[in-house]
Ligand SMILES: Nc1ncnc2c1ncn2[C@@H]1O[C@H](COP(=O)(O)OP(=O)(O)OP(=O)(O)O)[C@@H](O)[C@H]1O
């Protein structure tokens with residue numbers, strides 16, 4: 447490997463390192479955004495008043511299979527909805 | 534600033550405290566307009582409907598022609614809620630294990646009983662009627678429930694549109710973050726495949742905070758679920774913002790406040806005017822109903838009259854700019870077409886083109 451190639455390789459490694467961290471941060475941010483969305487849609491069921499819950503009820507079928515993953519990630523190992531057991 | 538007379542507004546709301554004469558006023562205006570060859574829909578939004586009684590017909594949850602040019606409807610929000618929940622339930626069943634069906638039924642039942650559901654359904658139907666009614670009728674007249682309820686209903690579209698906006702922006706941020714992550718991963722893959730690195734600063738547009746989310750709808754990659762969510766939210770938002778736009782347009786909508794010359798109705802009307810003005814809902818006029826007639830009334834009623842005079846003076850002072858129109862207390866309850874025509878004659882000033890309203 448010539449010194450030029452070595453330098454290029456080094457730069458790539460550095461880039462990858464930062465992009466990896468950046469990517470991780472972005473992915474985390476996305477997940478937080480999605481979690482917040484779930485919270486907003488399901489809040490009323492958890493006893494937090496939500497003026498739009500009637501209108502967002504129609505999202506339930508679309509979000510249903512994300513629901514389990516979400517509530518476990520939120521630190522609730524049982525479904526928070528008493529009447530809505532998915533596990 | 535002069536506006537079109539009431540006749541030309543496409544949407545009228547008749548509101549006021551319980552029992553002051555909302556249904557009477559709405560029906561009289563509707564009959565008068567229909568008899569002038571305009572196609573009218575009169576809609577009762579009060580769960581305790583009395584529209585059918587005044588015309589002596591049964592009306593119900595479907596638009597129905599009760600007289601030539603005059604269509605009527607008594608909204609049944611419970612049935613509205615049921616139909617909506619049945620739809621959600623049917624979709625849910627496609628997605629979950631049959632063992633879950635009864636859980637879903639219970640969940641839907643809970644929603645049906647939640648306090649906001651009926652109101653939400655009512656507002657949705659009113660928004661639809663404002664939209665479709667404008668196309669099919671010359672005028673849609675809403676006979677509303679007592680003030681507090683109606684004011685809340687009229688301010689709901691604003692709240693709901695804002696709520697949907699919030700959710701949509703959240704989705705948008707999530708989507709652009711997702712795209713940025715994909716791009717970074719894609720870049721790494723490309724680079725390890727020895728293709729030239731892409732330019733700097735590519736991911737800088739990831740802040741989807743601006744209203745750009747509207748355009749991004751089509752560009753976003755074909756995530757089916759995301760598309761469905763977005764579509765549902767956008768459809769809701771569109772309905773609410775349209776209702777809001779119609780409500781606030783003084784060339785389309787007019788609110789008529791009915792009261793009687795007594796203390797509590799005056800206080801309530803003051804609050805109503807404040808709220809309506811605050812939310813910029815155009816108020817087109819006021820009806821002072823059940824004003825004691827001019828003829829001599831005997832001692833008892835004469836002493837009432839002197840009190841009434843004070844209230845009438847208060848009404849002029851408080852609401853003079855709304856140019857209140859008076860209807861006298863009639864000998865009998867207003868019933869049937871003749872009674873309504875009599876009331877309508879007192880409402881004639883509303884049709885005058887010189888009326889300037891706010
Ligand atoms: N000017 C009037 N003279 C005599 N009776 C009247 C007059 N206006 C209304 N009424 C009678 O008063 C009663 C209440 O009127 P109406 O039903 O129009 O009030 P409302 O505001 O719609 O009541 P609610 O809040 O219950 O819907 C009815 O029986 C009606 O016939």
Ligand SMILES: [Mg+2]
Pocket residue numbers: 555556557579583676
């Ligand atoms: Mg009424």
